[in-house]
Amino acid sequence: MNKKYCVANWKMNQSLEDCDIFIDKLNSELIHNGVEMIICPSFVHLTQMQKSLNDLQIKLGAQTISEYSNGAYTGETSAEMLNDLNINWTIIGHSERRQLFDETNDDINNKLKVSISKKINPILCIGETLTERKNRKTLEVLKRQIQVACDSIDFSNVEFVIAYEPVWAIGTGEAADLETISETHEQIRSILPELIASSNHISILYGGSVNPGNCKNIINIDNVDGFLIGGASLDPQKFLSIYTQMNEIGVESI
Numbered sequence: 001m002n003k004k005y006c007v008a009n010w011k012m013n014q015s016l017e018d019c020d021i022f023i024d025k026l027n028s029e030l031i032h033n034g035v036e037m038i039i040c041p042s043f044v045h046l047t048q049m050q051k052s053l054n055d056l057q058i059k060l061g062a063q064t065i066s067e068y069s070n071g072a073y074t075g076e077t078s079a080e081m082l083n084d085l086n087i088n089w090t091i092i093g094h095s096e097r098r099q100l101f102d103e104t105n106d107d108i109n110n111k112l113k114v115s116i117s118k119k120i121n122p123i124l125c126i127g128e129t130l131t132e133r134k135n136r137k138t139l140e141v142l143k144r145q146i147q148v149a150c151d152s153i154d155f156s157n158v159e160f161v162i163a164y165e166p167v168w169a170i171g172t173g174e175a176a177d178l179e180t181i182s183e184t185h186e187q188i189r190s191i192l193p194e195l196i197a198s199s200n201h202i203s204i205l206y207g208g209s210v211n212p213g214n215c216k217n218i219i220n221i222d223n224v225d226g227f228l229i230g231g232a233s234l235d236p237q238k239f240l241s242i243y244t245q246m247n248e249i250g251v252e253s254i
Contacts (some may be wrong), residue, residue: 002203004035005161005226006243007123007206008233009063009091013043018043018234023052024041025236032057033247035226039233043077050122061089064097065120067110079118079160088117091228093125093149093158100172105148112153118235121159121227125207130168139187146188146195155196157229161203163228164188169208171230178217181206186221212241 014022019041030037040061041049049060066076082090092115093108108124115122126145128138146162161216169176176184192199206218207228218224218238227244232238 002201002225003047003159004246005038005203006035006246007038007061007091007161007163007205007226007228008040009228009230010041011041011063011095011096011230014041014045014047019049020052023042023049023056026053026056026058029240030056030058031244031247035243035246037243038250040089042092042141043176044086050085050087060087061123062087062090062120063091063113064094064208065090065092065115066241067107067114069114079114079120081117082120082135085146089123091123091125091163093145094171095125095127095165097160099167104229105145106237108145108149109151110154112149116153116155116158119158121161123163123167123205125163125210125228127165127167127170131168133168137182139191142184142188143191143195146191150196155202156198160196161205161225162188163205163207163208165228168183170208171232173209174217175209175211175214178221181218182221185221192233198241210242212238212245215242216249219246221231 038059038061040063046060062082066078069078091109097103097225112122126142128141132138149185188204192202203225203227204223205228206224210227210229211232
């Protein structure tokens, strides 16, 4: 059984006060049971959250990482900077980065190489648009994204996670249906061995309008190893509900 993850992507949300309220909620109610929790706040809140989370078994991650190590790259955050903060996770290739900031598969490959070189565990996001799905190009698109992004990279010394996010389900409030999630995760799992060496240990997460009402049915699907959560992760009660339900599934499966 692959490792389970519950990842919060806060995007450009949450004030410092919101972060403190969130952490207080975790402090009072969080019960661990084998599911790795990772929170990815804005870069400016990483330091404060790192201090506050010291006593909790929770990891922090960045929402992206620069492909450059240093230099005249205004607004970028390097792997070395994340190392300085003891941040050992980062999201790479989120659909919003691809669409709004024109990140290409080659850019994502460079970012993965940088993160691996600094032993920062990457969460690679992949996903198709609604047009690509309607044109039956989902598998072709996902395979290309993985193939180019992971070219010439050895993942043996880090935890490497893939998050499948159908672009058409992100932020809509409607997750993909269970059949679509099952079929797509099975396809991703089936193509990994030809694209990445020793791929059996790679966890595949689902992202796209996950909430407390649908998470239990989704996590029960074969080849779904957790979630990358956007909107619902901003509410500590909703996020904890999802995490708790994942833990309950873990207990039931033992």
